[in-house]
Amino acid sequence: MDLSTLPAHMTAALPEMLADIEALVTCESPSDDLSAVAKSAEAVARVGARRLGAAPERIVLEGRTHLRWRLGDGPSRVLLLGHHDTVWPLGTLVTRPYAVEGGVLRGPGCFDMKAGLVLAMHAAARLPDPSGVTILVTADEEIGSPSSRALIEAEAAGPVAALVLEASADGGALKTERKGVSLYGVGVAGRAAHAGLEPERGVNATVELAHQVLAVSALAAPGRGTTVTPTLMSSGVTTNTVPAAGRLAVDVRVRDAAEQDRVDAAMRALRPALDGARLEITGGPNRPPLAAEASERLFARAVAVSADLGLPPPRRAAVGGGSDGNFTAGAGTPTLDGLGAVGGGAHAEDEHVLVAELPGRAALVAALVTGLLDEARAASGELRS
Template structure:
């Protein structure tokens, strides 16, 4: 893998330059074309391009799928970001939009697959809508997970190199308030101020947050209201992001949000959204972590730890089905979704070798935790 480091960095530069903004079909299709070629080289078989609502997902299924590698090639950055912030390497650190989340992980996955002698028991799925909630790809992810013995997710490791054995679940809501418009200068009393009502709701939402006690966060985010500066707002809306370590907490907040009522007379309140991903349990990851730790020891990699991550991924979906899932097997880096996003290039060879070893182990196991896992491949 050390001999392939330069090639991996070159491929990462190409992949980052191939922008894949959410919902931008020409760019997603172009990036899919690039990855389809690399994936065919790595897997020894062509991709199935699964197009759902126009979005191109790439699938390499295995007839007897013992392990599924899962990733996404969309990023959160709008088209044109690479012009102002292109891929750069300084002192062994790569930066650029999507370099860590998760194009570095994709390069490592495809390179790891090239090291595996037999990929006939290995499936690979690369989706293009994870950053917007996996609305079209979720059924595909769940279908492929159900026919797999284990799922390995190529999202980034933690900055210290830990893999991810647990993730918070998440919910997304939009609260829409309807009031009544009026002239703000001459007849404000005739109106029902949607901005004031949504402010009441924001304060109520904050009271649902129990981050200090249970780790559950309820965060009002995107807010909009009004039309002109001299009109009592008729409409206002607020988006709400909820994260929790347990399904019970997500359900508690869900019930509370659906039970919200207007404070102002004659105002109305509508709630859209709900639970998007239930939490990823460490119980399902533990057997896979043990396999990963044995491989790491054989490769001379320092102690490999399992971390709990506050963010969600498509691994939440597969774990919710009861399929053993280990996340954070991608690049070592940080700063996802920010201009400071980075990857440690010197760690790409070891992480790629680690992934190749884990896949090789799982490929010869009848099930996770079987005796075959006790010896090196």
């Protein structure tokens, strides 16, 4: 493949890319609505079949439809990874419709990450020989990938690299590090009593939760990049009753596995502060860290390929948010994330994609995949036809 011509080819395909993005964005897909997610999967399948010339395999797990394309013959060598669920509830299109104005594309889920799915498909469609490429599109990334994690890890076991089409970091930077994520629930069982007549007979779950909020917060280690954040909290049923039960959610982000293990052990060692109170700790590590080592060589390749394409060199970024790239890196597969759309506002009202950046991004992905396939084939002694 003549890499120098790729950006021009992708620029010529921009109207088709925009039509494909519109088809996906206008099919809303909140993670917790199984019917909506099923409809979205069909929309993604139609776009993919049109661009790739093949229908995907539909993998339904826990009621959620994940899609997988295995292109060509032979073993899987490069995994292109994305998701089609979003954080936006049904009806968001009414107040934030799909639109392209002044070179900016808007609509719920456009940046995170439906434009990235379209980039993956157009990049794969430009390959002279796509044999060995697997495209996996999951349906529950935004809620922690409960049904798709094992599928992702299994798909990551064979390829030489995983390229994640999640949205870019600020300014188009590639995501070369992601923090690991742990999610916990701290349940408190106390004892109810009348708040006015005999509060001393109760065991106040709200007060116990207050102690646990402070204990949990103290587990953070800012110098190590570890955040431990109490988030949702609830307790009690009426204003004149000593609360008998309560619950606290805790979000943990870490840079390395040792910190994830430390916090996990400390969370499970929490003890009640009030006599008569009981604690139940649920949850645990959700995503392992995507360490810099997992992306180092792929990022260097992206810099070199960008020069060959005549594109500006990409920058790198370490981010706190997790993605399914954490799972591929945790499986030992070299992983480069943030290869999707350039724009901003993920999970926010100003979510948007910069249209002018789409062709270059698609060209970069296509060139990366081409080089990785060539190296894998050479290593196995295959000759390209």
